[in-house]
Amino acid sequence: MLAHTGDDDAGWAAEDPDRALRGLVLRYEEGLLDVRGRLPGLQKRYRLSRRTGEEAGAIERLDTWQDIGDRYHRLLRDAEAEVLMWDTAPYVPGEVGPAERTALDRGVHFRQLCDPDGMPDEVKQERTAVRGLHVRIHSDLPFRGAIADGTAAVITMDRASQNANALLVRPSPLLDGLVMLFETCWSRGVPIGRDASGLSAEEREVMGLLAAGLKDEAIARGTGTTTRTVRRRVQALLTALQARSRFHAGSEPARRGWV
Numbered sequence: 521m522l523a524h525t526g527d528d529d530a531g532w533a534a535e536d537p538d539r540a541l542r543g544l545v546l547r548y549e550e551g552l553l554d555v556r557g558r559l560p561g562l563q564k565r566y567r568l569s570r571r572t573g574e575e576a577g578a579i580e581r582l583d584t585w586q587d588i589g590d591r592y593h594r595l596l597r598d599a600e601a602e603v604l605m606w607d608t609a610p611y612v613p614g615e616v617g618p619a620e621r622t623a624l625d626r627g628v629h630f631r632q633l634c635d636p637d638g639m640p641d642e643v644k645q646e647r648t649a650v651r652g653l654h655v656r657i658h659s660d661l662p663f664r665g666a667i668a669d670g671t672a673a674v675i676t677m678d679r680a681s682q683n684a685n686a687l688l689v690r691p692s693p694l695l696d697g698l699v700m701l702f703e704t705c706w707s708r709g710v711p712i713g714r715d716a717s718g719l720s721a722e723e724r725e726v727m728g729l730l731a732a733g734l735k736d737e738a739i740a741r742g743t744g745t746t747t748r749t750v751r752r753r754v755q756a757l758l759t760a761l762q763a764r765s766r767f768h769a770g771s772e773p774a775r776r777g778w779v
């Protein structure tokens with residue numbers, strides 16, 4: 521740094537950098553510390569404003585196929601950990617598209633519920649082979665949709681292939697309910713390529729007779745076992761089916777298409 525000597529004939533001379541710049545550096549450091557001290561308050565106000573905005577607009581209607589596609593792709597682009605999906609017919613072979621593939625490649629896991637109606641074996645085989653994609657079969661899914669990290673969802677209003685009527689759901693009790701609905705359906709779904717959630721042949725036999733309305737004694741005679749064994753297997757079925765009663769256990773396999 522240069523400083524004037526005060527002598528017009530002598531001109532300019534070098535100044536000691538430590539003495540010349542120390543005060544300037546200290547002033548900048550004080551300013552930066554002041555900004556740093558204000559960051560927590562600014563962050564709190566930012567989060568509060570986002571939460572207030574989300575609560576005020578938890579649901580946004582999407583009225584065109586382009587809007588639905590844009591929101592869905594943004595959902596996948598912003599996903600960091602997990603995407604939950606409902607899918608129904610029509611199924612198209614090779615439907616794991618570039619957006620899904622990009623999310624899978626960066627480590628995002630997918631759990632997908634598929635309605636078995638109209639699902640070709642080719643599609644089942646393709647989805648079974650995709651690393652990071654876990655698929656279960658569940659009949660009578662009410663809609664198509666996706667939830668990313670539990671923070672946003674796109675849900676169609678019907679099962680049409682070119683749906684132009686959907687909802688964007690932001691953080692809210694409704695979104696929490698959609699996550700709970702998915703988890704309930706997931707617990708009742710059958711892993712793709714497996715049969716009846718891994719029930720043994722004996723349990724499947726009892727399940728069929730129970731669905732037909734037979735009592736324990738009749739089931740025991742039909743299977744050549746004791747009533748005690750039948751009751752043990754019925755209890756195992758109640759647990760596997762998450763059924764509340766024998767009647768529920770008898771109707772649930774038919775509803776799932778197992779018998």
